[in-house]
Amino acid sequence: MRIIYLSIYLMILxxxxxxxxxxxxxxxxxVPEKLQRLLKAYPETLASASRNRLRWKDGTEMIFDDSIGxxxxxxxxxxxxxxxxxSMTYPAGHSFKPPPQKNADPGRVRYEPFFMKMYGNSxxxxxxxxxxxxxxxxxVNSLLKITTVNRVNEKLQAISxxxxxxxxxxxxxxxxxxxxxxRTVRGENRLSxxxxxxxxxxxxxxxxxxxxxxxxxxxxxxxLEIVEIFEKHGFIWGGKWYHYxxxxxxxxxxxxxx
Ligand SMILES: [Zn+2]
Numbered sequence: 001m002r003i004i005y006l007s008i009y010l011m012i013l014x015x016x017x018x019x020x021x022x023x024x025x026x027x028x029x030x031v032p033e034k035l036q037r038l039l040k041a042y043p044e045t046l047a048s049a050s051r052n053r054l055r056w057k058d059g060t061e062m063i064f065d066d067s068i069g070x071x072x073x074x075x076x077x078x079x080x081x082x083x084x085x086x087s088m089t090y091p092a093g094h095s096f097k098p099p100p101q102k103n104a105d106p107g108r109v110r111y112e113p114f115f116m117k118m119y120g121n122s123x124x125x126x127x128x129x130x131x132x133x134x135x136x137x138x139x140v141n142s143l144l145k146i147t148t149v150n151r152v153n154e155k156l157q158a159i160s161x162x163x164x165x166x167x168x169x170x171x172x173x174x175x176x177x178x179x180x181x182x183r184t185v186r187g188e189n190r191l192s193x194x195x196x197x198x199x200x201x202x203x204x205x206x207x208x209x210x211x212x213x214x215x216x217x218x219x220x221x222x223x224l225e226i227v228e229i230f231e232k233h234g235f236i237w238g239g240k241w242y243h244y245x246x247x248x249x250x251x252x253x254x255x256x257x258x
Contacts, residue, residue, distance in 0.1 A: 035083075138164045173226070204247055
């Protein structure tokens with residue numbers, strides 16, 4: 001009799017499961033939208049993603065969410081995971097309404113192992129992957145070093161060519177205050193985006209930087225026309241950060257991709 005009851009019980013259980021096999025599994029195993037965007041942004045280097053893992057084309061795997069919740073702002077900057085890197089929405093184009101909200105710094109959070117894996121984990125490794133871009137060839141014609149990984153050099157060259165056709169903007173763009181430089185962020189242990197050969201600073205004469213100001217009151221003199229051309233090619237702008245750095249642009253397509 002006990003066996004019959006058990007059989008009926010198992011039949012009910014299996015019947016329930018057959019009704020909707022994904023009822024409980026599907027949401028749990030779904031790839032988070034922000035991880036999907038990260039994967040889509042780097043098709044040349046990233047291969048696939050599952051619920052909490054990012055897989056590189058060489059087979060390397062990285063955890064997306066370290067499950068450490070409620071990180072304060074400083075902890076997020078200093079000990080982020082990939083999820084933190086994707087946590088703030090970058091206001092592309094004219095959706096940016098200055099001044100930025102307190103600590104709204106989309107792109108300042110960088111999971112360092114991701115960038116080291118992508119672009120190189122030492123000055124020498126990153127240097128070996130750099131190429132020259134001719135900055136504003138018709139009007140300035142200087143050479144800048146930028147990474148070839150993800151074809152960032154081609155993207156910066158396209159930006160340069162577009163900007164070159166707008167001579168009124170030249171004073172903001174040249175001389176460039178630098179591209180590749182293996183260094184930490186001023187006053188911190190974190191590596192700057194310049195370390196990876198993915199960043200460019202334009203003319204500091206028209207720049208504003210939060211560390212130069214005592215009151216951290218937002219200021220900007222860079223025309224948004226410049227910003228839109230950079231964004232079109234996958235570069236974000238430090239002028240959209242609460243901790244503003246208005247001459248700074250860096251290649252971060254994961255924050256711009258739809
Ligand atoms: Zn910079």
